[in-house]
Amino acid sequence: xxxxxxxxxxxxxxxxxxxxxxxxxxxxxxxxxxxxxxxxxxxxxxxxxxxxxxxxxxxxxxxxxxxxxxxxxxxxxxxxxxxxxxxxxxxxxxxxxxxxxxxxxxxxxxxxxxxxxxxxxxxxxxxxxxxxxxxxxxxxxxxxxxxxxxxxxxxxxxxxxxxxxxxxxxxxxxxxxxxxxxxxxxxxxxxxxxxxxxxxxxxxxxxxxxxxxxxxxxxxxxxxxxxxxxxxxxxxxxxxxxxxxxxxxxxxxxxxxxxxxxxxxxxxxxxxxxxxxxxxxxxxxxxxxxxxxxxxxxxxxxxxxxxxxxxxxxx
Numbered sequence: 001x002x003x004x005x006x007x008x009x010x011x012x013x014x015x016x017x018x019x020x021x022x023x024x025x026x027x028x029x030x031x032x033x034x035x036x037x038x039x040x041x042x043x044x045x046x047x048x049x050x051x052x053x054x055x056x057x058x059x060x061x062x063x064x065x066x067x068x069x070x071x072x073x074x075x076x077x078x079x080x081x082x083x084x085x086x087x088x089x090x091x092x093x094x095x096x097x098x099x100x101x102x103x104x105x106x107x108x109x110x111x112x113x114x115x116x117x118x119x120x121x122x123x124x125x126x127x128x129x130x131x132x133x134x135x136x137x138x139x140x141x142x143x144x145x146x147x148x149x150x151x152x153x154x155x156x157x158x159x160x161x162x163x164x165x166x167x168x169x170x171x172x173x174x175x176x177x178x179x180x181x182x183x184x185x186x187x188x189x190x191x192x193x194x195x196x197x198x199x200x201x202x203x204x205x206x207x208x209x210x211x212x213x214x215x216x217x218x219x220x221x222x223x224x225x226x227x228x229x230x231x232x233x234x235x236x237x238x239x240x241x242x243x244x245x246x247x248x249x250x251x252x253x254x255x256x257x258x259x260x261x262x263x264x265x266x267x268x269x270x271x272x273x274x275x276x277x278x279x280x281x282x283x284x285x286x287x288x289x290x291x292x293x294x295x296x297x298x299x300x301x302x303x304x305x306x307x308x309x310x311x312x313x314x315x
Contacts, residue, residue: 003126003127003128004050004126004127005050005051005052005076005126005127005128006044006049006050006051006127006128006129006266006267006270006271007041007044007049007050007051007052007127007128007129007130007131007263007266007267007270008051008052008053008054008123008124008127008129008130008131008150009037009038009040009041009051009052009053009054009130009131009132009263010037010053010054010055010114010118010130010131010132010136010146010147010150011035011036011037011038011053011054011055011111011132011133011135011136011139012035012037012038012055012088012106012109012111012112012135012136012139013033013034013035013038013053013055013057013066013070013080013087013111014033014034014035014038014087014088014089014090014104014106015031015032015033015034015062015065015066015087015088015089015090016031016032016033016034016089016090016092016294016295016296017029017030017031017089017090017091017092018030018032018091018092018093018293018294019093019094020093020094020095020096020293021093021094021096021097022093022094022097022099022101023091023093023094023101023103026093029091029093030293030294031065032069032294032295032296032297033065033066033069033070033296034090034255034256034294034295034296035088035111035295036133036135036136036164036166036256036259037053037131037132037133037135037136037259038053038055038070038296039256039259039260039263039295039296039299040131040259040260040262040263040266041053041075041263042070042073042075042260042263042296042299043259043260043261043262043263043264043285043289043299044263044264044266044267045073045074045075045263046073046299046300046301046302047264047267047285047302047305048267048302049263049267049270050076051074051075051076051263052075052076052078052079052123052126052127053070053075053076053077053079053080054079054080054114054118054119054146054150055079055080055111055114056080056081056082056083056110056111056113056114056118057080057081057082057083057087057110057111058082058083058084058085058086058087058109058110059082059083059084059085060085060086060087062087063082063087066087067080067082078123079118079120079123081118082110083110083113085108085109085110085113086109086110087109087110087111088104088105088106088109088111089104089105089106090102090103090104090105090106091103092253092255092294092295095252095253095293100253102255104170109139111139111143112139112140112142112143113140113142113143114136114139114140114142114143114146115142115143115145115146116142116145116146116148116149118146119146119149119150119153121153124150124153124154124157124159125153125157125159127154127159128159128160128270129154129159129160129161129162129266129269129270130150130151130154130159130160130161130162131162131163131164131262131263131266132147132150132151132163133163133164133165133166134163134164134165134166134167134168134177134180134181135166135168135171137177137180138168138171138172138176138177138180144180144183147184148183148184151163151184151187151188152187154187155186155187160189160190160266160269160270161187161188161189161190162188162189162190162191162192162262162266163181163184163188163190163191163192164191164192164193164198164258164259164262165177165181165191165193165198165202166194166197166198166258166259167194167197167198167201167202168197169201174201174202177202178202178203181202185218185220186218186219188218188220189220189221189222190220190221190222190223190224190266190269190275191215191220191222191223191224192224192226192258192261192262192265193211193215193223193224193225193226194225194226194228194258195208195211195225195226195227195228195229195230196227196228196229199211199225208225208227208230208234208236208241209241211223211225212225212234212236212241213236215236216236216237216238221237221238222235222236222237222269222275223235223236223237224236224262224265224275224279226258226261230243231245231246232244232245232246232283233246233261233279233283235275235276235279237275240276242276242279244276244279244280244283245283246283246286246287247283247284247286247287247288247308247312248287248288248290248291250290250291251290251291252290252291252292252293253290253292253293253294253298254290255294255295256289256294256295256296256299257286257289257290258286259295260282260285260286260289260295260299261282261283261285261286262282263282264278264281264282264285264286265278265279265281265282266278268281268282281305281309284305284308284309284312285299285300285305287308288300288304288305288308
């Protein structure tokens with residue numbers, strides 16, 4: 001089947017309310033949208049990828065804002081369904097105070113109703129790559145089953161299958177996250193990990209070499225490890241491990257930076273770039289993003305990325 005899409009992601013879309021001030025003193029909040037796999041999808045789309053997003057949206061006051069915004073970003077939303085209920089909301093604030101505040105209100109939202117019935121085999125076969133996260137798995141048992149079905153179909157259809165545990169102890173336990181990972185690990189081609197919140201929390205090691213070897217031994221082809229302490233990304237394959245430094249030391253808001261990195265990496269990798277070259281481009285995108293505020297609205301355009309890469313190559 002012809003690949004009509006470069007990437008498909010599955011997960012939740014949330015209303016983002018943000019302020020650079022503390023929530024205690026902020027008089028106004030800026031409204032946008034966010035969500036980890038949505039951020040990944042839009043980061044790829046802004047660089048020119050054709051991206052499909054699988055989700056559910058509630059018929060509340062935010063429905064048109066969410067769905068309309070995603071369509072404007074160029075996402076294929078043909079697999080976004082609207083149901084009764086409510087949409088999730090999160091708050092991010094405090095950048096000016098130096099004490100970042102972050103809060104989710106996402107229990108029993110529309111996206112938690114995702115299920116295996118939302119996975120269309122022919123739609124999955126129309127893409128080059130698929131992507132999900134532990135956060136999508138954590139939404140509900142039915143959402144976890146949807147991720148399983150998505151990955152199974154994609155693997156059997158020889159698509160690129162990528163995953164990020166994106167572990168958050170506020171959402172579920174370490175045991176639950178590890179069990180969910182074990183259910184889909186045989187399908188994975190690429191895994192993205194944060195050295196601290198994923199590798200250390202879930203597998204008890206803060207050694208990049210050990211976690212890369214551990215994942216490669218499972219048959220995973222590419223392992224990407226983000227290390228804040230070391231200031232960059234380790235890209236591991238069976239034949240080589242390389243380090244790609246962060247693009248910028250300027251960081252105003254790191255919300256969603258890893259998610260946007262993943263989206264651009266997958267898009268570039270799906271175009272037959274090496275994982276090391278894909279990581280270089282993705283690092284520029286996430287480095288530009290963290291200079292702004294907000295998970296998605298600060299993702300750079302393809303023009304901004306091209307200019308930054310040109311400037312980088314000239315120095």
